[in-house]
Amino acid sequence: xxxxxxxxxxxxxxxxxxxxxxxxxxxxxxxxxxxxxxxxxxxxxxxxxxxxxxxxxxxxxxxxxxxxxxxxxxxxxxxxxxxxxxxxxxxxxxxxxxxxxxxxxxxxxxxxxxxxxxxxxxxxxxxxxxxxxxxxxxxxxxxxxxxxxxxxxxxxxxxxxxxxxxxxxxxxxxxxxxxxxxxxxxxxxxxxxxxxxxxxxxxxxxxxxxxxxxxxxxxxxxxxxxxxxxxxxxxxxxxxxxxxxxxxxxxxxxxxxxxxxxxxxxxxxxxxxxxxxxxxxxxxxxxxxxxxxxxxxxxxxxxxxxxxxxxxxxxxxxxxxxxxxx
Amino acid sequence: xxxxxxxxxxxxxxxxxxxxxxxxxxxxxxxxxxxxxxxxxxxxxxxxxxxxxxxxxxxxxxxxxxxxxxxxxxxxxxxxxxxxxxxxxxxxxxxxxxxxxxxxxxxxxxxxxxxxxxxxxxxxxxxxxxxxxxxxxxxxxxxxxxxxxxxxxxxxxxxxxxxxxxxxxxxxxxxxxxxxxxxxxxxxxxxxxxxxxxxxxxxxxxxxxxxxxxxxxxxxxxxxxxxxxxxxxxxxxxxxxxxxxxxxxxxxxxxxxxxxxxxxxxxxxxxxxxxxxxxxxxxxxxxxxxxxxxxxxxxxxxxxxxxxxxxxxxxxxxxxxxxxxxxxxxxxxxxxxxxxxxxxxxxxxxxxxxxxxxxxxxxxxxxxxxxxxxxxxxxxxxxxxxxxxxxxxxxxxxxxxxxxxxxxxxxxxxxxxxxxxxxxxxxxxxxxxxxxxxxxxxxxxxxxxxxxxxxxxxxxxxxxxxxxxxxxxxxxxxxxxxxxxxxxxxxxxxxxxxxxxxxxxxxxxxxxx
Numbered sequence: 001x002x003x004x005x006x007x008x009x010x011x012x013x014x015x016x017x018x019x020x021x022x023x024x025x026x027x028x029x030x031x032x033x034x035x036x037x038x039x040x041x042x043x044x045x046x047x048x049x050x051x052x053x054x055x056x057x058x059x060x061x062x063x064x065x066x067x068x069x070x071x072x073x074x075x076x077x078x079x080x081x082x083x084x085x086x087x088x089x090x091x092x093x094x095x096x097x098x099x100x101x102x103x104x105x106x107x108x109x110x111x112x113x114x115x116x117x118x119x120x121x122x123x124x125x126x127x128x129x130x131x132x133x134x135x136x137x138x139x140x141x142x143x144x145x146x147x148x149x150x151x152x153x154x155x156x157x158x159x160x161x162x163x164x165x166x167x168x169x170x171x172x173x174x175x176x177x178x179x180x181x182x183x184x185x186x187x188x189x190x191x192x193x194x195x196x197x198x199x200x201x202x203x204x205x206x207x208x209x210x211x212x213x214x215x216x217x218x219x220x221x222x223x224x225x226x227x228x229x230x231x232x233x234x235x236x237x238x239x240x241x242x243x244x245x246x247x248x249x250x251x252x253x254x255x256x257x258x259x260x261x262x263x264x265x266x267x268x269x270x271x272x273x274x275x276x277x278x279x280x281x282x283x284x285x286x287x288x289x290x291x292x293x294x295x296x297x298x299x300x301x302x303x304x305x306x307x308x309x310x311x312x313x314x315x316x317x318x319x320x321x322x323x324x325x326x
Numbered sequence: 327x328x329x330x331x332x333x334x335x336x337x338x339x340x341x342x343x344x345x346x347x348x349x350x351x352x353x354x355x356x357x358x359x360x361x362x363x364x365x366x367x368x369x370x371x372x373x374x375x376x377x378x379x380x381x382x383x384x385x386x387x388x389x390x391x392x393x394x395x396x397x398x399x400x401x402x403x404x405x406x407x408x409x410x411x412x413x414x415x416x417x418x419x420x421x422x423x424x425x426x427x428x429x430x431x432x433x434x435x436x437x438x439x440x441x442x443x444x445x446x447x448x449x450x451x452x453x454x455x456x457x458x459x460x461x462x463x464x465x466x467x468x469x470x471x472x473x474x475x476x477x478x479x480x481x482x483x484x485x486x487x488x489x490x491x492x493x494x495x496x497x498x499x500x501x502x503x504x505x506x507x508x509x510x511x512x513x514x515x516x517x518x519x520x521x522x523x524x525x526x527x528x529x530x531x532x533x534x535x536x537x538x539x540x541x542x543x544x545x546x547x548x549x550x551x552x553x554x555x556x557x558x559x560x561x562x563x564x565x566x567x568x569x570x571x572x573x574x575x576x577x578x579x580x581x582x583x584x585x586x587x588x589x590x591x592x593x594x595x596x597x598x599x600x601x602x603x604x605x606x607x608x609x610x611x612x613x614x615x616x617x618x619x620x621x622x623x624x625x626x627x628x629x630x631x632x633x634x635x636x637x638x639x640x641x642x643x644x645x646x647x648x649x650x651x652x653x654x655x656x657x658x659x660x661x662x663x664x665x666x667x668x669x670x671x672x673x674x675x676x677x678x679x680x681x682x683x684x685x686x687x688x689x690x691x692x693x694x695x696x697x698x699x700x701x702x703x704x705x706x707x708x709x710x711x712x713x714x715x716x717x718x719x720x721x722x723x724x725x726x727x728x729x730x731x732x733x734x735x736x737x738x739x740x741x742x743x744x745x746x747x748x749x750x751x752x753x754x755x756x757x758x759x760x761x762x763x764x765x766x767x768x769x770x771x772x773x774x775x776x777x778x779x780x781x782x783x784x785x786x787x788x789x790x791x792x793x794x795x796x797x798x799x800x801x802x803x804x805x806x807x808x809x810x811x812x813x814x815x816x817x818x819x820x821x822x823x824x825x826x827x828x829x830x831x832x833x834x835x836x837x838x839x
Binding site for chain 2: 206
């Protein structure tokens with residue numbers, strides 16, 4: 001009897017290993033293949049400058065994707081990350097350019113603006129029981145409007161604070177700060193997700209919310225925490241965006257949420273909750289930007305780029321479904 | 327057996343329209359396995375949910391270790407040392423065994439925010455060792471079998487140092503070897519002095535595991551006895567002991583009627599095992615059995631709602647392939663689900679729409695234009711025929727009574743010209759008056775030449791309605807009785823005739839030789 005039990009637990013471990021890593025290997029493999037294909041197709045692709053460009057393009061979307069991954073693991077969704085990011089960058093502009101406050105206050109203020117949006121999202125969802133899709137759709141529209149109102153629909157430039165641009169565009173060993181910040185964020189959030197109470201309850205709520213509640217977990221409170229966390233991250237993305245463009249562009253932002261959600265999904269985060277990793281999402285974010293960059297270098301018209309990206313997203317999810325069936 | 331741990335007296339509990347517990351009592355000693363049995367709806371689970379703080383009692387007294395207590399919530403019960411393992415388990419499939427056991431009370435370090443994963447893995451290992459279960463604490467629960475889920479729940483209960491453990495049908499999803507494993511662990515707990523309440527339909531296994539048995543019927547306490555002082559037959563007669571209000575039918579269907587549906591060797595995993603039967607024209611064939619016996623699964627398989635592994639279906643002697651409900655409907659089979667509100671009706675739409683819903687091709691013109699005069703006429707005639715009481719054709723179905731809703735589902739399938747109707751618990755949630763109307767309707771349908779399969783967990787209903795009764799247990803057909811031979815006792819005998827019990831009987835005989 002004992003023998004049999006041991007034997008079956010070994011088998012269980014093996015299938016576990018297979019199922020958990022397959023999607024990531026698959027995603028990582030496709031990233032490598034895409035890289036090779038584009039390098040062969042165009043001599044300009046693998047050049048250092050272009051690769052730095054890809055990294056830079058990934059940074060903002062990557063930070064958003066990491067944030068939305070947390071929310072998706074709880075089996076929720078956050079549609080307000082794109083326009084919320086813009087709202088945060090506008091607020092940063094308001095603090096630094098309009099109010100002439102120190103850069104550090106502007107940065108923290110921008111992040112706080114994002115956190116506030118996330119907190120409101122979480123509160124509406126968990127206390128008023130409004131589905132995440134609706135609650136964050138509302139927040140998406142509201143933040144878009146607020147950005148335009150506050151800025152008077154005009155970009156806010158950071159010409160008076162030249163150091164602000166350095167936050168994203170300064171570099172260490174020719175790697176832009178924005179990229180380093182993105183990696184830092186990924187490492188920290190990965191730690192939170194795998195090693196802290198917040199992370200554990202994120203998975204627990206997404207896996208079986210009722211069981212989590214019956215285990216005495218304050219589901220509403222932790223959900224607010226997760227959405228606030230997502231808000232902090234899109235706030236940070238807003239600061240990075242403003243710094244990179246050296247201006248807060250109030251009309252920008254819509255559509256970024258879809259790229260971020262796509263990155264998370266390609267990376268193996270399950271929209272039904274309970275599953276997802278930061279590493280997967282980071283790979284997913286890179287797949288999105290390598291694809292965009294590569295197609296542009298091959299002078300594929302932008303319209304067609306969208307068609308290809310869309311197909312890739314659906315394909316990635318289909319692969320995931322096939323994998324689960326087995 | 328030790329001291330009395332729990333004593334429940336005069337427990338009353340009502341739900342809207344149901345008197346679930348009527349002066350129920352129960353007593354549990356330390357270090358015993360106390361079986362709680364009764365028919366479906368006898369109030370076993372309700373009584374235990376009261377004890378576990380899931381339901382609050384309307385009146386009555388609960389004594390725990392000689393002190394009267396009020397158990398207000400599952401958490402309060404758990405803190406007192408009373409744990410329940412539900413029929414449907416409450417684990418988080420994406421988390422590991424250890425994470426599930428310590429969810430909500432993880433040991434922490436560093437700022438009280440960082441998890442001490444090593445500690446929970448070690449503690450879990452200790453718990454699992456205690457019940458001699460060789461399982462890696464870091465395995466994800468999703469990768470475990472249902473039996474192992476049970477074990478994990480038990481380990482979780484252990485970690486609360488519970489003194490009372492309630493198990494609701496713990497073996498319903500387990501295979502034979504897994505049941506042995508579970509029993510081993512239950513005995514271990516018992517020897518440590520834990521009082522265990524064991525709810526089960528499987529009378530055979532009670533002899534193996536239980537010390538005492540309490541029988542409930544219709545929300546009332548019937549009797550408590552030492553398991554060795556009662557026979558299975560005595561238990562069954564205590565369970566079904568109520569008077570039969572309705573006289574049983576004592577006629578068989580006309581044997582000369584043609585066989586309209588024949589099923590041969592139907593198989594689907596562990597749910598359906600080698601099921602073969604036939605149905606005559608104008609016959610009401612009762613399907614009896616306990617919950618989870620596989621009756622609904624057979625119905626769904628015939629209706630094409632679930633894929634089957636093997637088996638043949640003949641309609642009027644011709645072999646047919648039914649791959650989806652659409653095929654089944656084409657061959658004139660209608661299935662009336664036990665959960666009509668979910669699967670049978672569109673509650674938010676009106677009576678007329680629901681009646682013609684399955685048969686729109688009869689009423690549509692060019693480009694899907696609906697010929698409303700025709701649908702109206704049809705719905706009207708249906709309402710007259712089935713005596714559906716509704717203020718108008720435009721009344722939304724959700725405002726009608728259960729009996730009238732059921733009639734509308736029947737009307738829907740009749741409109742679709744179905745000759746074979748499968749009723750799954752046709753009178754569930756319908757009050758007594760409407761029940762007899764449904765019975766009359768079923769009889770009329772049978773007389774008019776429709777063939778009916780009626781799945782029911784209520785034995786009086788089976789006896790009253792069926793021309794012939796098929797009894798299932800654990801996915802197999804264990805017996806078939808003509809109306810004149812059918813009694814509650816005989817049906818229960820077949821319904822609890824488990825495969826392994828048959829095997830051990832045979833094995834025992836051989837050993838005796």
